[in-house]
Amino acid sequence: MPKPRSTLAAAVLLAVLTPLTACGQEEGAGSGGAGDPDLPLTGTHWTVAAVTVDGSRAQAPDGAAVDFAEDGRAQGSTGCNRFGAGVAVDGATVTVTQEEVTERGCPDDRQRFETAFLAAFTGPLKGTLEDGVLTLASPDGGKKVELTAEPSAPLRGTTWKVDGLVSLDTAASLPAGAEDKARLVIGADGKVTGNLGCNNFSATAKIDEKARTLTVEGPAATTRMMCGSPQMTLETKLYELLDGPLSYRLEHRTLTLTDGAGEGLTARAEQAQ
Structure with missing residues (x-):
């Protein structure tokens, strides 16, 4: 007994759409549908090169550095005080939660840089990594931290x-x-x-x-x-x-x-x- 036209049309339409749907799913998986790979920050060490806040760029003083540990934290120096922060990496987004800062007094220029650095190195930041330079910028681009890769110093001979x-x-x-x-x-x-x-x-x-x-x-x-x-x-x-x-x-x-x-x-x- 022949199938009704409506049932036959639905079967033909399903046969046509099924491979198209599968193709679309494969294309989505291969084009970043699962998310970009996380920035490889764990276990890396960086020297702070400069910070930009509200269009004003300041060179970092000697000693300013950031280390990304394996426990989801960052620690380092502002060039004045030591700091610790929580870090979550999701693709190219690095979310920093400042947690503690020591309270050492420093010269005015280092204190000013510290204030700018702590203001910029917090919240969700878009990270770009190229030729050993890591740039972390706020969503509106008004705050930016520039970091350069640096090897660890050995205990002896330094x-x-x-x-x-x-x-x-x-x-x-x-x-x-x-x-x-x-x-x-x-x-x-x-x-x-x-x-x-x-x-x-x-x-x-x-x-x-x-x-x-x-x-x-x-x-x-x-x-x-x-x-x-x-x-x-x-x-x-x-x-x-x-x-x-x-x-x-x-x-x-x-x-x-x-x-x-x-x-x-x-x-x-x-x-x-």
Whole structure:
């Protein structure tokens, strides 16, 4: 018995549309229907190059950096204070939630940059990555953070410039007038040399990389120069700190040394000349 025309027409129409529908589904899957791949940020380290806010672009000071950890967080330095933030990556969108910032006082130019950086490095940001340069911009383009890829600094052989003091969870800047000289280098043989803020010093240290400890063996030998009060205050603090076992934390290009009471220093890797 022949099928009614309406039933036959529906069957023909279904036969025609089925392959077209399947074709359309395949095309959607191959053209980004499942979303763009996430930006590969996990475990990467970046130097902050510049920040733009409301059309005003500011170059970053030395030491400004961002590290993207494996636990969905970012941490780093504004060039003044340390910060921590939550990060969620969805395709090219990087959503940053600022969570904590230390409260170290810094020179006015660094404070201004910090304010601009924290304003720009927050909320949903569109990320573009090209030739080792990562740009994160707000949806309206009014805020932008420019980052450049940078390798981590090794513990040994790096010149570490002391840039702050720590006491438990509190960070503080160096005494005014003592910001430029203090630095240290840890040699392959365990010898530690540098400057304590006024005098040059040398010492021998035992380093346990598994336990992340550095223990100076015996008092450090120093030169005998006399300096101003800020430099001598810093020197006394650092000399006392080096007289005992220290724990160290190495985060990309930042080194933190602390004693058992949580007193210590932070230092950043100097750029190779």
